[in-house]
Amino acid sequence: MATLPLLQDDAASPEARAVFDDIRAKRNTDYVNNFWRVLAHDPALLKMTWERVQQVMAPGALDPLVKELIYVAVSVTNGCSYCVHSHTAAARAKGMTDAQHAELLAVIALAAQTNALAHALQVEVDERFTAR
Amino acid sequence: MATLPLLQDDAASPEARAVFDDIRAKRNTDYVNNFWRVLAHDPALLKMTWERVQQVMAPGALDPLVKELIYVAVSVTNGCSYCVHSHTAAARAKGMTDAQHAELLAVIALAAQTNALAHALQVEVDERFTAR
Amino acid sequence: MATLPLLQDDAASPEARAVFDDIRAKRNTDYVNNFWRVLAHDPALLKMTWERVQQVMAPGALDPLVKELIYVAVSVTNGCSYCVHSHTAAARAKGMTDAQHAELLAVIALAAQTNALAHALQVEVDERFTAR
Amino acid sequence: MATLPLLQDDAASPEARAVFDDIRAKRNTDYVNNFWRVLAHDPALLKMTWERVQQVMAPGALDPLVKELIYVAVSVTNGCSYCVHSHTAAARAKGMTDAQHAELLAVIALAAQTNALAHALQVEVDERFTAR
Amino acid sequence: MATLPLLQDDAASPEARAVFDDIRAKRNTDYVNNFWRVLAHDPALLKMTWERVQQVMAPGALDPLVKELIYVAVSVTNGCSYCVHSHTAAARAKGMTDAQHAELLAVIALAAQTNALAHALQVEVDERFTAR
Amino acid sequence: MATLPLLQDDAASPEARAVFDDIRAKRNTDYVNNFWRVLAHDPALLKMTWERVQQVMAPGALDPLVKELIYVAVSVTNGCSYCVHSHTAAARAKGMTDAQHAELLAVIALAAQTNALAHALQVEVDERFTAR
Numbered sequence: 116m117a118t119l120p121l122l123q124d125d126a127a128s129p130e131a132r133a134v135f136d137d138i139r140a141k142r143n144t145d146y147v148n149n150f151w152r153v154l155a156h157d158p159a160l161l162k163m164t165w166e167r168v169q170q171v172m173a174p175g176a177l178d179p180l181v182k183e184l185i186y187v188a189v190s191v192t193n194g195c196s197y198c199v200h201s202h203t204a205a206a207r208a209k210g211m212t213d214a215q216h217a218e219l220l221a222v223i224a225l226a227a228q229t230n231a232l233a234h235a236l237q238v239e240v241d242e243r244f245t246a247r
Numbered sequence: 248m249a250t251l252p253l254l255q256d257d258a259a260s261p262e263a264r265a266v267f268d269d270i271r272a273k274r275n276t277d278y279v280n281n282f283w284r285v286l287a288h289d290p291a292l293l294k295m296t297w298e299r300v301q302q303v304m305a306p307g308a309l310d311p312l313v314k315e316l317i318y319v320a321v322s323v324t325n326g327c328s329y330c331v332h333s334h335t336a337a338a339r340a341k342g343m344t345d346a347q348h349a350e351l352l353a354v355i356a357l358a359a360q361t362n363a364l365a366h367a368l369q370v371e372v373d374e375r376f377t378a379r
Numbered sequence: 380m381a382t383l384p385l386l387q388d389d390a391a392s393p394e395a396r397a398v399f400d401d402i403r404a405k406r407n408t409d410y411v412n413n414f415w416r417v418l419a420h421d422p423a424l425l426k427m428t429w430e431r432v433q434q435v436m437a438p439g440a441l442d443p444l445v446k447e448l449i450y451v452a453v454s455v456t457n458g459c460s461y462c463v464h465s466h467t468a469a470a471r472a473k474g475m476t477d478a479q480h481a482e483l484l485a486v487i488a489l490a491a492q493t494n495a496l497a498h499a500l501q502v503e504v505d506e507r508f509t510a511r
Numbered sequence: 512m513a514t515l516p517l518l519q520d521d522a523a524s525p526e527a528r529a530v531f532d533d534i535r536a537k538r539n540t541d542y543v544n545n546f547w548r549v550l551a552h553d554p555a556l557l558k559m560t561w562e563r564v565q566q567v568m569a570p571g572a573l574d575p576l577v578k579e580l581i582y583v584a585v586s587v588t589n590g591c592s593y594c595v596h597s598h599t600a601a602a603r604a605k606g607m608t609d610a611q612h613a614e615l616l617a618v619i620a621l622a623a624q625t626n627a628l629a630h631a632l633q634v635e636v637d638e639r640f641t642a643r
Numbered sequence: 644m645a646t647l648p649l650l651q652d653d654a655a656s657p658e659a660r661a662v663f664d665d666i667r668a669k670r671n672t673d674y675v676n677n678f679w680r681v682l683a684h685d686p687a688l689l690k691m692t693w694e695r696v697q698q699v700m701a702p703g704a705l706d707p708l709v710k711e712l713i714y715v716a717v718s719v720t721n722g723c724s725y726c727v728h729s730h731t732a733a734a735r736a737k738g739m740t741d742a743q744h745a746e747l748l749a750v751i752a753l754a755a756q757t758n759a760l761a762h763a764l765q766v767e768v769d770e771r772f773t774a775r
Numbered sequence: 776m777a778t779l780p781l782l783q784d785d786a787a788s789p790e791a792r793a794v795f796d797d798i799r800a801k802r803n804t805d806y807v808n809n810f811w812r813v814l815a816h817d818p819a820l821l822k823m824t825w826e827r828v829q830q831v832m833a834p835g836a837l838d839p840l841v842k843e844l845i846y847v848a849v850s851v852t853n854g855c856s857y858c859v860h861s862h863t864a865a866a867r868a869k870g871m872t873d874a875q876h877a878e879l880l881a882v883i884a885l886a887a888q889t890n891a892l893a894h895a896l897q898v899e900v901d902e903r904f905t906a907r
Contacts, residue, residue, distance in 0.1 A: 193324055226322060233327050
């Protein structure tokens with residue numbers, strides 16, 4: 116149970132409803148997921164977050180699937196259950212194959228392990244990694 | 248300063264030196280970075296980690312640069328200074344452009360923000376993200 | 380399900396029951412929440428934690444609501460579901476308005492984002508922030 | 512050493528320089544701190560971040576000092592050294608007294624401790640904290 | 644609900660089934676817990692993880708119960724619910740008493756608290772802790 | 776550089792000095808490390824923390840070295856540089872051998888890896904780990 120109730124369409128403010136409608140149009144679905152329905156209690160934050168997601172996740176120097184994999188990696192490392200579920204689903208919707216998913220997990224697990232070792236050993240950064 | 252001293256070649260065990268030599272050969276450089284030189288106090292862990300890095304980071308369903316970007320994302324989220332430096336350098340060595348770096352950072356920052364919001368709001372996972 | 384069962388009053392030790400009674404008296408409610416009922420397996424830790432909570436959260440140089448908002452911010456960042464729920468409820472009980480809640484979330488989300496950027500960029504601390 | 516060089520004014524793009532100038536004007540100082548100088552490699556992210564900081568940290572339902580304390584709490588919990596330094600300095604600049612600083616630390620430390628206990632015990636959320 | 648379905652024996656590949664059988668034999672039980680059943684989607688990762696767990700957790704310079712307590716401590720700090728549950732159960736199976744559990748929790752809670760204070764105060768490492 | 780200056784003996788309050796003297800007596804050394812010297816700005820927190828450290832880390836159901844290893848594990852996972860250094864040094868002072876250190880690191884690294892996998896896969900807790 117969230118700390119704030121999900122806002123159904125008729126309980127949302129007109130500003131929030133406009134974002135819901137934009138989500139539906141851009142994603143070509145009637146479904147608005149829980150994250151947006153809870154965020155709708157603060158329509159300005161809802162709007163800003165939705166706009167930012169579109170800007171950042173759009174095709175650019177990195178393709179949208181690669182961005183989604185990075186999103187999953189951050190969410191896993193932060194232990195955010197909602198985010199892992201929603202962005203794993205998003206990655207699949209953008210074409211992530213089972214083999215890609217398996218490799219994503221292997222990289223995340225490896226990085227978690229070497230991050231822990233570097234923290235445990237307090238390894239000093241090599242000069243060549245910092246000098247430019 | 249690390250919690251264990253850097254092992255120079257002549258102080259490392261033969262097993263550790265063999266790994267150092269393999270790192271040099273595979274990376275085509277004389278330089279062995281500090282992470283491996285500290286890890287060398289436990290030659291078995293050194294060997295296993297180096298072998299695992301090669302397996303996981305090899306070309307596969309995801310290309311090596313994408314894997315490196317995921318590695319950076321995990322390292323940033325774990326706040327591992329050594330890892331951020333070394334894997335950002337590795338990503339550049341594998342061809343990461345400035346524009347790709349900028350987009351990587353934007354995705355990481357966005358994910359950190361929405362992860363925090365999902366944690367703060369304790370949003371329940373939508374059934375459609377879990378059902379299969 | 381917790382890793383230890385909730386202790387109801389009749390299963391708790393006299394020392395733990397004394398803390399339960401103090402919680403009831405100080406909070407003017409019959410309800411003792413799950414955190415204390417699980418902690419009651421270690422009556423000394425229960426007592427110490429309850430006493431420390433009262434000391435730290437009492438009015439002082441910072442008012443109790445501000446302290447509760449800080450508590451929520453730490454709990455969100457640690458991804459502690461129980462803590463986010465209980466301290467968000469506590470903040471509301473101490474008078475947090477919807478507008479204050481919305482601003483709390485906006486600050487937490489902003490900080491998560493700039494923390495991630497600072498970690499990703501490994502920005503060096505400005506001398507003026509450290510010198511005294 | 513950051514993963515990207517600090518951009519001095521003459522190396523920054525006109526868009527980045529405009530943000531630097533706005534920081535100087537709003538903060539009434541000539542000094543632009545390192546975070547902004549590294550972020551300046553991505554002028555759009557620099558601009559968006561600076562604008563967001565101003566919006567979120569402005570007086571509102573919570574006063575600016577309270578917001579800064581929340582910012583410090585998140586930064587401490589994320590282990591972000593740069594952020595702890597810069598936002599502790601900012602809190603002092605906004606009037607944080609030594610007594611308030613001491614209480615801020617005590618709350619953060621207490622929350623870290625009870626968060627760990629709740630994680631260790633996997634305490635289930637009381638229904639009354641979620642029902643509305 | 645996991646992001647991948649649990650694989651029952653008849654849905655698992657021969658390689659994964661061989662690991663399941665080894666788990667059953669080594670642990671002297673018919674039960675294969677969910678972690679392995681989800682990991683089985685990537686038989687190579689399943690096999691490597693199971694082998695690594697056996698190597699690392701075997702009696703050595705530290706006894707198996709001590710290793711299990713360390714495992715719990717990491718899992719609590721990472722906020723990994725599954726891991727806290729499974730490794731607390733494993734510690735009990737290896738003989739952890741209630742008194743040892745209570746002390747484990749007290750150390751974890753204390754460390755969380757002093758870690759937060761050290762982060763908040765950005766205490767510099769004493770030379771004598773690093774020099775060798 | 777810490778966010779508060781190190782307090783030398785003559786700058787510390789009588790209450791803080793009494794704690795310094797107690798540290799010296801109990802540890803049989805003249806050296807008071809930086810953590811306590813920064814914490815001394817809040818003598819009550821200094822005293823409480825020092826007393827709590829003594830209680831929790833004293834011999835009990837777990838021996839002091841085991842407690843110190845758990846402390847290191849938490850500190851590594853939190854990425855607390857000061858804490859990793861000081862508690863690794865403490866563990867050595869309490870007799871941690873190189874072989875024990877190596878195994879400690881291997882367990883921490885393994886746990887980090889499986890924690891990440893469990894987070895990524897969102898594995899549901901087996902009923903048998905929770906039922907009592």
